Amino acid sequence: MNKSASRLGDTVVVGSEYPLSVKAVMIDLDGTLLDTAGDLAAAANMMLRELGRAELPLETIQSYIGKGIQKLVKRSLTGSLDDEPDVELFDKAMPLYERDYAKTLCVSTRPYPGVIEGLNALLEADFRLACITNKAEAFTLPLLRATGLLDYFDIVLSGDSLPKKKPDPMPLLHACKHFGILPREMLLIGDSLNDAEAARAAGCHVFCVPYGYNEGRDVRELNCDAIVTSVYDATKLIQKLS
Numbered sequence: 001m002n003k004s005a006s007r008l009g010d011t012v013v014v015g016s017e018y019p020l021s022v023k024a025v026m027i028d029l030d031g032t033l034l035d036t037a038g039d040l041a042a043a044a045n046m047m048l049r050e051l052g053r054a055e056l057p058l059e060t061i062q063s064y065i066g067k068g069i070q071k072l073v074k075r076s077l078t079g080s081l082d083d084e085p086d087v088e089l090f091d092k093a094m095p096l097y098e099r100d101y102a103k104t105l106c107v108s109t110r111p112y113p114g115v116i117e118g119l120n121a122l123l124e125a126d127f128r129l130a131c132i133t134n135k136a137e138a139f140t141l142p143l144l145r146a147t148g149l150l151d152y153f154d155i156v157l158s159g160d161s162l163p164k165k166k167p168d169p170m171p172l173l174h175a176c177k178h179f180g181i182l183p184r185e186m187l188l189i190g191d192s193l194n195d196a197e198a199a200r201a202a203g204c205h206v207f208c209v210p211y212g213y214n215e216g217r218d219v220r221e222l223n224c225d226a227i228v229t230s231v232y233d234a235t236k237l238i239q240k241l242s
């Protein structure tokens, strides 16, 4: 956010061109649509137990979410954001984590307040919707189905759907192409640096929610167009460009 930020109720916006005119909306999954941290952490701790290692607090594992499950496993094994674990240990840990997360996938995971209302309002206003996540597809689709969100989206792009994932702009540009629209006609709603960087690199608008997982960092540090309290609140800042 920059110095010209202003407030509309609890929503913080930058600049004054509101409502923004866009044709389609992309929404991030972990930390924006769904509160997945409890189930991701339960699986990480099952894996750590099976490897005879100490469990980690939920808050620590929550700060490891954002760059896909391989990175989550590496971070859980090393207790750091960027260190590389021993290759043999990682090769043993990865299938354990995948098996464990398949078990915990939707135990406590729920949509955040304002998500269902927001998705309904977006469809009512005739926006086409994409879900863009760094989560692996094997988990994304069952989770969206189990929480009743899958049918809202025209396209779902997961962390392994394309050669590159967020913060690379590739999935965002792919979604623009899918809808036949320009990046500046697209809005991404996300919760992290990965979303903000991907949107800026693609040339899309980006709003961030403050309740998600920004790898332990303050969401106000992000270069985004607005911080919105919920997906529903985001709908009040946009209008359909026909």
Ligand SMILES: O=C(O)COP(=O)(O)O
Binding pocket: 028, 029, 030, 031, 064, 065, 066, 067, 068, 069, 072, 132, 133, 134, 135, 136, 159, 166
């Ligand atoms: O899988 C992750 O680490 C994060 O996924 P997200 O892109 O939906 O936030």
Ligand SMILES: [Mg+2]
Binding pocket: 028, 029, 030, 031, 032, 066, 190, 191, 192, 212, 213
């Ligand atoms: Mg996220």
